[in-house]
Structures are given as structure tokens and as C-alpha cells.
Amino acid sequence: MTTCAKLGDKLMSPEEAVRRFVKDGDMIALGGFTVNRNPMVIGREIIRQGRKDLHLVMHSQGQAMDLMVGAGCVARLELAYGGTGRFAPTGIRFRKAVQSGQVKVEDYSNFHMSLRFLAGSLNLPYIPCRSGFESDVLQQWGFGPELRGAGKIPKDKAIVGQNPFAQEDDPVVLLPALNPDVALVHAQYVGDDGTVRIKGLTFLDVEQAKSADRVIVTCEEIVPAHTLREDPDQNTLPPFLVDAVVHTPYGAHPTACHYFYDYDPRHLNYYRSVAGDDDGFRRYLDEWVLPLETQEAYLSKIGAADLINIRANTKVGFAPGLDRR
Amino acid sequence: MSTAYTDKEIMALAAGRLVSNGDILFAGTGLSMLAATVAKRVHAPQAVVFFETGGIDPNLEELPLAVADPRVMTGTCMNSGLLDAFSLLVHRRLRTIAFLGAAQIDPYGNINSTCLGDYQKPKVRFPGCGGACDAMSQAFGVIIFMQQEKKRFVEKVDYLSSPGWLSGGDARAKAGFKRGGPFAVVTNQGVMRFDDKTRRMYLHEYYPGVSPQAIADNCGFALDVSRAREGQAPSELELKILREEVDPCRLILGPLPA
Numbered sequence: 291m292t293t294c295a296k297l298g299d300k301l302m303s304p305e306e307a308v309r310r311f312v313k314d315g316d317m318i319a320l321g322g323f324t325v326n327r328n329p330m331v332i333g334r335e336i337i338r339q340g341r342k343d344l345h346l347v348m349h350s351q352g353q354a355m356d357l358m359v360g361a362g363c364v365a366r367l368e369l370a371y372g373g374t375g376r377f378a379p380t381g382i383r384f385r386k387a388v389q390s391g392q393v394k395v396e397d398y399s400n401f402h403m404s405l406r407f408l409a410g411s412l413n414l415p416y417i418p419c420r421s422g423f424e425s426d427v428l429q430q431w432g433f434g435p436e437l438r439g440a441g442k443i444p445k446d447k448a449i450v451g452q453n454p455f456a457q458e459d460d461p462v463v464l465l466p467a468l469n470p471d472v473a474l475v476h477a478q479y480v481g482d483d484g485t486v487r488i489k490g491l492t493f494l495d496v497e498q499a500k501s502a503d504r505v506i507v508t509c510e511e512i513v514p515a516h517t518l519r520e521d522p523d524q525n526t527l528p529p530f531l532v533d534a535v536v537h538t539p540y541g542a543h544p545t546a547c548h549y550f551y552d553y554d555p556r557h558l559n560y561y562r563s564v565a566g567d568d569d570g571f572r573r574y575l576d577e578w579v580l581p582l583e584t585q586e587a588y589l590s591k592i593g594a595a596d597l598i599n600i601r602a603n604t605k606v607g608f609a610p611g612l613d614r615r
Numbered sequence: 616m617s618t619a620y621t622d623k624e625i626m627a628l629a630a631g632r633l634v635s636n637g638d639i640l641f642a643g644t645g646l647s648m649l650a651a652t653v654a655k656r657v658h659a660p661q662a663v664v665f666f667e668t669g670g671i672d673p674n675l676e677e678l679p680l681a682v683a684d685p686r687v688m689t690g691t692c693m694n695s696g697l698l699d700a701f702s703l704l705v706h707r708r709l710r711t712i713a714f715l716g717a718a719q720i721d722p723y724g725n726i727n728s729t730c731l732g733d734y735q736k737p738k739v740r741f742p743g744c745g746g747a748c749d750a751m752s753q754a755f756g757v758i759i760f761m762q763q764e765k766k767r768f769v770e771k772v773d774y775l776s777s778p779g780w781l782s783g784g785d786a787r788a789k790a791g792f793k794r795g796g797p798f799a800v801v802t803n804q805g806v807m808r809f810d811d812k813t814r815r816m817y818l819h820e821y822y823p824g825v826s827p828q829a830i831a832d833n834c835g836f837a838l839d840v841s842r843a844r845e846g847q848a849p850s851e852l853e854l855k856i857l858r859e860e861v862d863p864c865r866l867i868l869g870p871l872p873a
Contacts, residue, residue: 323668323683349697350683350745371745375644375681376867380742388730388740397729397776399748400667401704404697420705421752423790426775427744430734450791461791490688491669492696546685553684608685610677614866 294482294512300535304335304508304585307534311504312336316471317345317442319407319502320354321495325374325553327488328354328545329474331508331538334579334588337361345442347470349403349494353545353558354474356381357579360571364393366433368468370400374545377558382565396432396447402465404494409467410501418462423450428463442469473502476542477526478550480507481515484529490548490607492526499527506534508541510550538585540597552600552609557592619872620849622803624857625822627653627868628849630714630758630801637661639711641704641750644681645867646760647714650801652678652861657853665703667746669695678862701746705753713750716760719772722816722836723786724779724797724809726751726759727772734774744776751777756798763802768834780814787814804830806846807838815839820846 294301302310312318312332322328333354336344345366346355352374358364360383372381387393398406401421409417422428431438431447439445444466453460475495479487486507488495499505507527512535518525541547544557564570582588589597600609627646631654634640642651642664651664652675665671666682673679674690688694704711717726718741728747732738751757757779761767779797780787787796796814800807805821817839821827827840849857862868 325681326668326683326685369743370748371743373742375684377680380740385740389737391736397743399744399752400697400746401701401749404701408698420791420793421749423752423778423792424775424781424786425744425748425778426729426734427748430774432734490685491683491694493668493683494697496696497698546683548685548688602685606689608677608689614680615864 296482296515297484297535300484300532302534302536304331304536304538305583307506307536308332308335308339308341311506311534312341312472314341315343315345317347319468319470319473319498320346320348320351321473321475321493321498322354322542322545323350323493324352324371325377325558326491326546327476327493327542328352329476329508329541330354330543330545331536331541331585332474332506333358336363337575337579338583347403347468349400352378352381356383356565359383359387359393360565361575361579366394366396366437368396368398368403370398370403374558377555378562382562383571394432394437397427399427402427404497406465406468407494407497407501409465410469411497414467416464416466418453418464420462422463423461468501470498470502472504472506473499475499475505475507476547477507477509478547479511479513479518480509480535481518481529482512483515484532484535485515485518485525486527486532487518487524488526496526499531504533505531506536507532508536508538510539510541510547512537540589541585543592546608548607549602549604551597551602552612554596554600555612555614556596618849618851618854620854621868621870621872623868624854625849626760626801626803627857628853629806629846630760630799631657633758633799634659634662634712637710639703639709640664641711641713641754642666643714643716643747644679645716647716648679649857649861649867650714650758653853653857656856656860665700667697667700667704669697669700671695671700671703678866680866701749704750709755711754713754713757714760715747715750715757715777717747717776719767719769720759720761720800721769721772723781723783723814724759724800724816725772725775725781726777726779727774729774729776731773748777751779751797752792752795754795756795759797759800761800761802763804763830763833765833765835768836770836780809783814784812804833805843818843820844822846823848
């Protein structure tokens with residue numbers, strides 16, 4: 291494992307990060323978006339350590355969410371969209387788990403969830419918005435009274451109120467802030483002081499991290515801090531917000547990581563072909579998650595040919611001409 | 616001209632024709648990506664495509680398969696995040712047009728992309744509204760893609776994910792929406808629009824070779840076809856750009872016509 295004096299005991303293995311910072315029942319914010327920068331290494335480690343009763347919060351999440359839901363780690367989700375675009379328009383295990391009642395879901399919109407994290411990051415109790423009047427997103431509540439009003443779940447899903455500054459009727463949707471226990475972020479670079487730099491779209495990772503009580507960052511590379519400080523406009527999070535730094539090359543695989551690798555169509559198609567069946571999904575876990583305790587073991591199993599196939603062109607950030615059928 | 620074309624091809628082109636030069640286009644995955652891209656290349660070069668993930672005006676040299684595809688991050692005027700993208704979607708100075716798809720739609724353009732059956736114990740779960748609820752709530756206008764089927768055009772959606780004209784008339788404004796709403800529904804058989812007063816859906820255009828009655832028969836509610844006219848077949852130029860430039864690998868278009 292990489293050693294780095296300045297990071298000190300913040301630098302750790304996935305095993306240590308999950309053991310120290312993720313507890314049963316935690317509310318966890320998943321960074322990334324559908325097929326991009328999913329925190330896959332920590333997701334798989336959470337499965338290996340058998341965490342239970344987790345409460346996932348996100349805007350649109352794909353592979354990491356689907357895997358953790360399928361493995362039985364998750365009891366509750368708040369989200370806007372569960373799927374991976376064309377590879378699985380609805381998350382395969384997510385769909386099964388919702389239909390069987392294995393998980394409870396509270397639906398919001400992407401803007402709703404973004405604003406809820408933003409409110410949490412600004413230490414605001416709630417935030418107004420103009421999305422969703424008279425929709426079932428506001429009117430149907432997935433979390434019943436047995437869940438509401440306890441812990442981090444507010445009494446109300448959302449409240450339609452009035453703009454207090456308006457002279458005339460001006461309804462607004464009031465959304466409760468989110469302050470998850472843990473945020474999981476996968477970044478391209480972390481400085482050896484803990485400074486985080488995400489390349490490409492940041493999605494909502496910044497607000498998710500700032501709203502959380504603890505932050506675990508996995509990264510492709512740990513680089514000398516001075517190289518990030520030479521161009522600080524490009525940096526994403528200051529070092530003192532980060533609790534754990536985990537060095538995990540290809541840590542978002544099979545989802546993409548801009549300038550490092552594309553999503554892996556072969557693996558995502560394979561997952562879709564096996565995950566719909568309970569036994570097939572169990573075999574997937576037995577083959578791809580449970581026995582592979584290190585990222586090195588996982589990457590050896592993926593194989594060099596596949597990793598080279600999805601390697602990003604350093605100028606455009608993805609793998610041009612990749613067979614994506 | 617008798618060039619054959621597929622349902623997906625005419626849907627992408629029919630929706631693309633609704634784009635005006637200079638529109639700011641909020642694109643989702645699938646057909647909406649094709650419609651926005653083809654419009655830009657055929658007749659609306661000043662149109663700008665952006666994605667809810669934060670990629671603004673990418674070059675789209677390769678077709679993205681998801682809104683978080685790294686291909687939405689290349690050649691952009693800027694890369695940002697969800698909050699920046701939504702700030703554009705809702706911007707009061709911008710004519711933002713969103714393209715959406717759904718599992719069900721009702722006569723007033725309210726759509727469902729969440730579930731079939733009871734929300735608490737759904738028969739079929741879909742991904743959820745994503746940013747569609749936000750686009751329907753706050754974009755300048757919305758174009759909806761649907762398969763023309765009775766089970767999809769329903770009197771009442773099982774779950775109202777994204778609000779259209781609600782119960783019709785001025786219900787949308789009364790609910791608190793300041794602008795927007797769906798203005799067209801593009802299917803594999805034709806294009807519907809919404810009456811200016813009642814806000815109920817009517818058939819605006821049927822594709823060549825499709826009868827208005829066939830569309831009414833594939834609709835689960837009474838559809839006014841009295842105002843319908845025959846639409847234009849795709850031109851050779853439109854098909855050439857769609858097939859050769861926009862989706863040459865046919866990742867979204869699927870097989871060529873037989």
C-alpha cells in the first residue's frame with residue numbers, strides 16, 4: 291500500500307475505512323452518477339464486512355447502489371433515479387428489492403435531492419424549491435410513520451408552504467436538509483495532504499461530502515500536494531474535510547472515471563445478464579465481491595486486456611471507439 | 616422518395632424538428648440524445664445541448680449512453696454539476712426545452728416513470744423521476760417520447776412522477792408553476808399537442824402511412840383527431856445525418872429498416 295507521511299493515519303485500506311467509519315444503520319451518501327465515479331471499492335468492502343440496515347441517500351445512482359441493495363446491506367433508500375442508463379434502465383436488484391418489499395424507498399427528484407444535500411452542507415434546516423407541486427413525488431410517502439420522526443428521518447417528507455416574502459399567493463415546496471453519517475466519494479486525485487481534485491463533472495459530490503459527518507475518499511492517484519496547489523482553482527475539497535483516504539486505482543470500475551478509464555460495457559452487460567436471477571446474483575457476489583479482498587485481486591480477475599480496452603484517451607477523457615454494444 | 620425508416624428514426628427526427636435555433640436543450644438518454652443532436656446538425660446549429668449532470672454544450676462526437684457518460688464531459692464550454700445544470704434548466708431568461716420519456720402518460724401530459732401498481736407495493740418498479748419532475752415543473756417547455764400503446768396512454772397514471780397540465784385548464788398555474796409544461800408528445804405513429812385552453816391532448820400530426828384512427832385505437836383515452844394532418848417523411852438529408860453522424864454504430868437507433 292502507498293505510504294505517505296503527511297496523510298498519516300488518514301491513509302488506510304478499504305477494510306480499515308469501512309471498519310472505522312461505516313456502522314450498521316448508517317445513512318450513507320453515494321457519490322458519482324449512474325455509470326460514472328461510483329464508489330465501488332467501498333461498496334464492495336461494505337458487502338464483505340456484512341453491514342446491515344443501511345440507509346442510502348443519493349440523486350441518481352447505479353452500480354454501487356444496485357450491488358449493495360442486492361447483497362442485502364440496505365434497508366432504506368432516498369433517491370430520484372436508480373439505474374445505469376442503457377445498461378440497466380432500472381437497477382436490476384433495486385427493482386427486485388422494491389417489488390419484494392425488501393427495501394423501503396422514498397422518491398424525490400434530482401433537483402430535490404441536490405437541494406437537500408446543499409441545505410445540509412450549509413447547515414440549513416430546510417430549503418425551498420418549485421419542483422413537483424401536486425405530483426405523487428410529494429404526495430405519496432414511501433417511509434411510513436414507523437420510520438418518520440426518528441433519527442435522521444424528519445417527520446415530513448416535504449411541505450408545501452408559502453413564500454413568506456411574496457405579496458400574492460406563491461407556493462413553495464419545503465424540503466428537509468440531509469446530513470448523512472458518511473459520504474463516499476471517488477476522485478481522480480488526492481494530494482498527499484488530503485486535498486481532493488475531481489476531474490470532469492463533479493455531480494453533487496462536493497455538497498454530499500460537506501453535508502456528511504464523515505467522508506471517505508477513494509482515489510486513482512495520490513500526488514504531491516504542491517502539484518495540486520499549483521492550480522488550486524481545479525481543486526474540489528480541502529484536506530481537513532476528509533476522514534479517510536484510500537488509494538484504489540480503477541476504484542470506480544465498472545463505472546467510468548474521467549481521464550482514467552471509461553465504463554466497462556462488457557462487465558456491465560455481464561452483470562445485467564446474471565443479476566436478474568437470484569442464484570446468478572449470488573454467484574456474482576461469490577465470484578466478484580466476497581473473495582476479492584484487495585483491489586489488486588479484483589483487478590487481476592478483471593484482467594489486463596479489459597483494463598486496457600477501457601483505458602481513457604488522455605486528451606478526450608474516455609475510450610474513443612470502445613465497443614459499447 | 617421512398618426511403619424506408621424505423622420508428623426510432625422518425626421519432627428522433629420528428630422531435631428534432633420541434634427545436635428552434637437557439638433553444639437550450641435539456642437532454643436525457645436514448646431518443647432525446649438523438650433528437651437534440653440531430654436538430655443541432657440539421658437546422659438548429661445555435662441550439663445548445665446540456666445535461667442534468669452538469670456537462671454543458673459537449674461536442675457529442677461520440678454518442679453518450681447515459682447523462683453521466685464521460686462523453687458529455689468532452690469539448691464542453693464548461694463542466695459543472697447538478698446544481699449548475701438545474702440553475703440553467705430553471706433560468707427565467709432561457710428558453711429551455713427538455714426531452715423526456717415515460718412509462719405512462721395521461722390526457723393532460725402528466726407522466727409516470729416510477730412504478731406500475733400501488734407505490735407502496737409496486738407490481739413493476741421503474742427508475743424514478745430523476746430530473747424529469749424538475750424539467751416538467753420548471754423548463755420553458757417539454758417534449759415527451761412515448762410508444763403509442765393503450766397501456767401507456769392511460770386515463771390516469773398509476774403514479775404521477777412529473778406534473779404536466781395536471782387536471783387541465785389553468786390547474787398548472789394554480790398549483791404554483793410559473794411557466795412550462797409539455798407542448799408535444801412524439802410517438803412511433805405521430806405527434807400530439809395540447810389544446811391551448813383545455814390543455815387536453817389532441818392528435819396534431821400522423822406519420823405517412825399511419826391513419827389517425829390507428830393512433831386513436833392505440834390510445835387508452837378519447838383522443839381528438841379532428842385537427843390532425845399528415846406529417847412529413849424524413850428527408851434523405853435528415854436520415855443521412857442521423858445514421859452517419861449522430862449514431863453511426865446504431866447504439867440507440869438499433870437495427871436498420873428491413
